[in-house]
Amino acid sequence: xxxxxxxxxxxxxxxxxxxIVAMAVYLMIGWTTDNLSMFFPLLVFFSSMLxxxxxxxxxxxxxxxxxxxxxxxxKQMVGSHYILMMLxxxxxxxxxxxxxxxxxxxxxxxLWELLAGQYAVFAVALIYVIIFIPIIIKMGxxxxxxxxxxxYVIPLLLLKGLYDMGFSMPTEEQLHLLLGISPxxxxxxxxxxxxxxxxxxxxxxx
Amino acid sequence: xxxxxxxxxxxxxxxxxxxxxxxLVVPKGSIMGFIGENGAGKSTTMKAMLGLIHPDxxxxxxxxxxxxxxxxxxxxxxxxxxxxxxxxxELNAKEIGSVMRRIYRTWDSGRFEKLLKEYKIEETKKxxxxxxxxxxxxxxxxxxxxxxxxxxxxxxxxxLDPVVRDALLDTFLExxxxxxxxxxxxSHILSDLEKVxxxxxxxxxxxxLFSENKDELMxxxxxxxxxxxxxxxxxxxxxxxxxxxxxxxxALVLSEEIPEGMISDRPNIxxxxxxxxxxxx
Numbered sequence: 022x023x024x025x026x027x028x029x030x031x032x033x034x035x036x037x038x039x040x041i042v043a044m045a046v047y048l049m050i051g052w053t054t055d056n057l058s059m060f061f062p063l064l065v066f067f068s069s070m071l072x073x074x075x076x077x078x079x080x081x082x083x084x085x086x087x088x089x090x091x092x093x094x095x096k097q098m099v100g101s102h103y104i105l106m107m108l109x110x111x112x113x114x115x116x117x118x119x120x121x122x123x124x125x126x127x128x129x130x131x132l133w134e135l136l137a138g139q140y141a142v143f144a145v146a147l148i149y150v151i152i153f154i155p156i157i158i159k160m161g162x163x164x165x166x167x168x169x170x171x172x173y174v175i176p177l178l179l180l181k182g183l184y185d186m187g188f189s190m191p192t193e194e195q196l197h198l199l200l201g202i203s204p205x206x207x208x209x210x211x212x213x214x215x216x217x218x219x220x221x222x223x224x225x226x227x
Numbered sequence: 228x229x230x231x232x233x234x235x236x237x238x239x240x241x242x243x244x245x246x247x248x249x250x251l252v253v254p255k256g257s258i259m260g261f262i263g264e265n266g267a268g269k270s271t272t273m274k275a276m277l278g279l280i281h282p283d284x285x286x287x288x289x290x291x292x293x294x295x296x297x298x299x300x301x302x303x304x305x306x307x308x309x310x311x312x313x314x315x316x317e318l319n320a321k322e323i324g325s326v327m328r329r330i331y332r333t334w335d336s337g338r339f340e341k342l343l344k345e346y347k348i349e350e351t352k353k354x355x356x357x358x359x360x361x362x363x364x365x366x367x368x369x370x371x372x373x374x375x376x377x378x379x380x381x382x383x384x385x386x387l388d389p390v391v392r393d394a395l396l397d398t399f400l401e402x403x404x405x406x407x408x409x410x411x412x413x414s415h416i417l418s419d420l421e422k423v424x425x426x427x428x429x430x431x432x433x434x435x436l437f438s439e440n441k442d443e444l445m446x447x448x449x450x451x452x453x454x455x456x457x458x459x460x461x462x463x464x465x466x467x468x469x470x471x472x473x474x475x476x477x478a479l480v481l482s483e484e485i486p487e488g489m490i491s492d493r494p495n496i497x498x499x500x501x502x503x504x505x506x507x508x
Contacts, residue, residue, distance in 0.1 A: 024329030031322050032315035078315065087313030090277050090379075091330050092302040226280040 025101035068113030151214035231409035237285035260420035306370025310382035312362035316355035333374035468502035
């Protein structure tokens with residue numbers, strides 16, 4: 022399976038380099054204007070976009086057709102995308118933590134407050150990607166992109182709906198509880214998403 | 228006769244096309260040529276053979292083993308070349324080798340490097356800078372750099388110049404010198420198939436019309452020429468197809484059924500295919 026991961030990393034290295042340069046530019050702008058609030062979410066979201074770009078490259082090259090003639094199972098084909106997802110989002114999040122720490126030390130901002138905000142961004146990015154991977158496997162990256170836009174809008178509408186219906190914001194205690202169990206929720210979410218993706222991919226004809 | 232590959236009663240239904248009850252056997256140490264018109268079912272058969280589609284019915288056996296259930300072990304010994312190289316354009320040959328080394332347990336890096344040199348493929352040049360011929364050669368080098376016992380080649384020689392094609396055909400012939408090795412080769416270039424194949428399978432509208440030893444097949448038929456009246460008088464069950472023009476007519480006829488005194492020529496694979504497809508009686 023590592024061969025599949027390497028194949029995608031080699032294929033996407035130009036895009037990865039481009040993202041790094043774009044991030045460096047955003048970082049410099051944020052740094053000089055003392056406003057990094059936009060930069061941190063971008064870092065994690067760009068990382069999650071790389072996962073989607075990986076699918077698009079494979080489709081362009083007809084890679085899955087060929088790769089499935091090699092001694093790899095369909096489960097491994099899907100698994101390689103989840104490994105890349107964790108790698109990209111993980112690296113993005115680690116870079117985020119590092120920069121938050123530097124920013125907090127430099128400006129005297131409360132580090133934990135900064136990190137809590139970034140953790141929320143990381144959580145949203147992860148949720149989007151684990152929902153999105155099965156959709157992209159089912160529909161292909163082109164058609165799935167349209168759904169991605171809807172995916173961004175639906176939660177906002179839901180939140181607005183709940184707010185309009187009079188639901189109150191969660192208490193600090195509830196938020197702490199959610200934070201505590203979130204790693205478990207992510208693990209379960211990734212596992213469910215993976216199982217759904219494998220099930221869709223196994224039924225696919227190439 | 229040991230079997231490298233057996234397709235037994237493979238069927239697959241699509242809304243506009245049906246692959247119907249495909250049966251064929253590729254004996255070990257031989258090359259099977261798979262011919263047919265565009266859309267006849269060649270690629271669908273190949274995909275069913277490699278587990279890329281799920282047939283509605285039927286079973287594939289490779290080296291006597293059922294494909295479903297031991298796919299990964301079987302694929303370790305199958306080398307596949309598609310009609311277009313499916314490698315990322317951003318990779319070079321060296322990187323492709325590094326990917327394949329992590330996928331095939333039997334990957335032989337030394338052999339890969341040797342074949343790259345033999346085929347004059349630059350290790351550090353990106354795939355996007357290759358010509359079509361170079362891409363096909365790279366695909367074949369990859370297929371030959373692990374313990375392939377069965378090569379599956381889908382239009383591997385199409386679009387290549389005669390010199391490159393000839394070199395590839397030599398490679399295929401060299402490959403089957405090992406009696407454990409076999410090749411399944413689908414191509415539109417029937418002269419190539421005639422040069423190297425031991426068996427020919429012809430598929431039309433999703434059905435296998437024949438799957439026979441090439442030499443026996445070419446002995447089985449003759450092209451008979453004469454007047455339209457003479458051709459019409461031939462035994463109908465012996466005639467595969469007839470082509471008429473203003474000067475006369477010709478028919479593909481079973482050799483044994485040719486009446487004495489009639490002029491006949493030996494057909495080539497292309498003639499046999501064309502009479503089957505177009506030469507409706």
